[in-house]
Amino acid sequence: MSDRSTGISLTVKEKIQLHLLEYAKFSDEYSVPPEITQSGISERVGIHLKHLSQYLKPLLEGGQVEERTAHVTGKKQRRKVYHLTSVGWVDASKVKDLVMGSPINYMTASGRLREGVLTEVMERYTQGRRIMEVLSAIGDDGVMDIGALVAGEAEEERLVDHTEEAPRTPDFVDRLKEIEKIKSLLDERKIVVIRGLAGIGKTALATAVCSQMRGSKNLLWHQTRKWDTPTTVLLKMGRFLRALGSTMLYEHVSGGAAVDLGRVEILLEKELDQSNSVMIFDDFQYAGEEVMDFFSMLGDIVERTEDANLLVLSREAVPFYDRKAVMIKKTVEEMELTGLDFESTKEWMENKGVENDFEAVYKRTGGHPLFLELIGSYSGRS
Ligand SMILES: Nc1ncnc2c1ncn2[C@@H]1O[C@H](COP(=O)(O)OP(=O)(O)O)[C@@H](O)[C@H]1O
Numbered sequence: 001m002s003d004r005s006t007g008i009s010l011t012v013k014e015k016i017q018l019h020l021l022e023y024a025k026f027s028d029e030y031s032v033p034p035e036i037t038q039s040g041i042s043e044r045v046g047i048h049l050k051h052l053s054q055y056l057k058p059l060l061e062g063g064q065v066e067e068r069t070a071h072v073t074g075k076k077q078r079r080k081v082y083h084l085t086s087v088g089w090v091d092a093s094k095v096k097d098l099v100m101g102s103p104i105n106y107m108t109a110s111g112r113l114r115e116g117v118l119t120e121v122m123e124r125y126t127q128g129r130r131i132m133e134v135l136s137a138i139g140d141d142g143v144m145d146i147g148a149l150v151a152g153e154a155e156e157e158r159l160v161d162h163t164e165e166a167p168r169t170p171d172f173v174d175r176l177k178e179i180e181k182i183k184s185l186l187d188e189r190k191i192v193v194i195r196g197l198a199g200i201g202k203t204a205l206a207t208a209v210c211s212q213m214r215g216s217k218n219l220l221w222h223q224t225r226k227w228d229t230p231t232t233v234l235l236k237m238g239r240f241l242r243a244l245g246s247t248m249l250y251e252h253v254s255g256g257a258a259v260d261l262g263r264v265e266i267l268l269e270k271e272l273d274q275s276n277s278v279m280i281f282d283d284f285q286y287a288g289e290e291v292m293d294f295f296s297m298l299g300d301i302v303e304r305t306e307d308a309n310l311l312v313l314s315r316e317a318v319p320f321y322d323r324k325a326v327m328i329k330k331t332v333e334e335m336e337l338t339g340l341d342f343e344s345t346k347e348w349m350e351n352k353g354v355e356n357d358f359e360a361v362y363k364r365t366g367g368h369p370l371f372l373e374l375i376g377s378y379s380g381r382s
């Protein structure tokens with residue numbers, strides 16, 4: 001074991017012990033998985049097959065490991081396989097306890113550097129995975145890459161996607177720069193506000209951002225309505241957080257009793273923290289005074305959390321944060337959305353089969369998607 005304050009470095013012997021510990025239940029089985037054959041072990045602990053015996057030998061001689069011949073799933077011939085003895089099991093368990101209690105630097109799927117004890121990290125991010133697999137995600141720099149580890153399908157299924165309310169945009173064109181900009185802003189800031197005229201493409205752009213984040217973020221989309229109250233918004237957020245495994249906010253706001261904002265504040269902070277989520281609020285110009293006040297509180301809460309972002313779309317300025325948050329604290333970033341650029345306008349018109357003088361159209365519409373759509377529908381009819 002390493003004696004640095006963080007980081008886990010194991011000897012080959014310890015790796016073999018940990019690996020075999022996870023296959024202990026097969027010691028009396030007739031048929032065993034290939035992971036405990038010589039090639040299985042060397043692959044899992046990351047050494048060349050021809051070097052394995054030099055590491056196995058002392059373990060066999062010391063009575064820690066035993067060898068037998070067994071039927072291996074997927075193989076015709078019986079193979080030599082290896083198990084921990086009861087003494088070996090006790091020793092390996094001690095190694096495991098030490099490793100599990102070690103502090104480790106890790107990077108979350110969203111790219112944030114953190115420090116934690118391995119047990120907690122595994123509980124939070126890598127449930128059901130074998131310890132050797134998890135440890136293999138530690139790079140040469142000693143940092144464990146959670147993103148690489150959870151890139152598999154099984155983890156994607158665990159992401160929550162509550163974006164049914166978002167409209168679809170068939171033939172969405174480009175806006176690559178804007179998409180990248182918003183994604184990077186969401187990494188740096190807690191709240192991103194996109195402002196722009198009606199029809200300029202805020203909703204369409206945000207749905208494109210969503211499709212890119214779908215495999216890595218938990219997503220909530222809320223269409224703001226004039227009649228929204230803090231409670232209708234909280235119910236939506238509560239359901240979302242419940243789907244993420246945090247039920248207390250939902251229980252509080254769905255209970256029927258009056259919503260206690262003091263309590264809501266505590267629950268929201270607790271449940272949003274580390275939620276790896278982006279919550280999108282579309283058409284926020286419809287928010288009434290009460291919802292706006294609630295968002296002042298929500299903005300402050302989100303500021304105090306990690307891995308929780310707000311993406312707010314609005315036609316007008318949204319006064320739920322102050323200039324300090326934009327200029328000094330840099331927790332909020334505003335972005336003014338303008339029309340499509342010339343290339344995208346051209347692509348758009350080609351998609352729609354509009355045969356027109358691109359340049360003239362671009363000049364007249366400024367790449368404003370709604371105007372383009374009008375031109376498209378006229379020329380479609382002619
Ligand atoms: N990049 C784009 N590619 C294709 N169509 C777009 C694009 N942006 C907007 N549109 C279309 O233009 C119309 C207005 O866009 P929308 O996103 O609803 O604007 P906003 O939300 O700003 O009011 C919609 O019909 C939308 O599908």
Ligand SMILES: [Mg+2]
Pocket residue numbers: 202203204282283
């Ligand atoms: Mg819109």
